[in-house]
Amino acid sequence: MIRIIRAFVPFFMFGIMCIAGNIIFIFFLVTQIYRFSIVTYISRDIVMFAWKLFLVMIKYFKWINYPKINIDIKDKGCLIIANHPSLLDVVFLIAHIRHCNCVVKKELKRNIFLYPAIKCSRYITNEFNEEFLNKCINLLQQKENLIIFPEGTRTVDKINMHKGASYIAVYGAEKIIPFYITIEPKCLGKYDKWYNLPENINYNVIPLEEICLSNFEKNVAASLRVRHLHSFIKSIYENYNKL
Secondary structure, X not given: OHHHHHHHHHHHHHHHHHHHHHHHHHHHHHHXXXXXXXXXXXXXXXXXXXXXHXXXXXXXXXXXXXXXXXXXXXXXXXXXXXXXXXXXXXXXXXXXXXXXXXXXXXHHHHOOOOHHHHHHHOOEEOOOOHHHHHHHHHHHHOOOOEEEOOOOOOOOOOOOOOOHHHHHHHHHXXXXXXXXXXXXXXXXXXXXXXXXXXXXXXXXXEEOOOEEOOOOOOOOOHHHHHHHHHHHHHHHHHHHHOO
C-alpha cells in the first residue's frame, strides 16, 4: 500500500499541473495564437518545466533514482533517438532538451490532460504513413531537432528498431544523436502497471556516439544508405544491450 501511495502522489501532482497548464494551452488554442513559432516555443518550455518538476518529485518520493543528466545539443536539424524500455523515456528527454519537437503516440489525441500541450507544442503523432514521414523530414530540414523512438512502442523482450527513423534521418537530418536508456529492475514497460513498482529503481540516460550523416556513405544511393544506416543503428543498440 505504501508503494502505491508513493507512486500515486507524483502522478496526482502532475495531474494538477496538467489542469493548470491547460488553462494556458486552451487559451492558445482558442485564440489560434499557438500557430505562431514564439508561442510554440513557449508551450514547449512549459512542458519542459512541468516534466522537470515531475522528475524532481519522483526522486524526492524515492520512486526512482537517477544520476544528474547533462544533455547539451547545440546543433540544429538533429534526429534524437533512443531505445524505449519504459514509460518515462520521453519524459527524461523532453525535460532535458529545450525547444525540441517530438513524436508521440497517436492515442494521446484522446487524452484530455495531455493533448492541449501536444497540440500547442506541435508535437507529431506517430501515424506511420507517408505523410508522417514527410512531416518529420520537413521539420528536420527546417532545422528543428526531433525526438523519435525507432522501436515505435516500448521494448517488450528485445530492442527492435524500425527502418522509418533511418529513412527520416537520411532524407532530412544533419546528424543522429543516439541515447541508450536503462532501467533496473525492469518496470514501467508496455504491459506493466505504473503503480506496481519494485523498490530501488535505477534509471539512466547514456549518450552514445553521434552519427554525422554528411559523412555516412555519402556516395551511396539514398535507398541503400537507409538500409545500411538502419543496420548500423540496430547493431549499435544490440551490442550495447549485451553489455
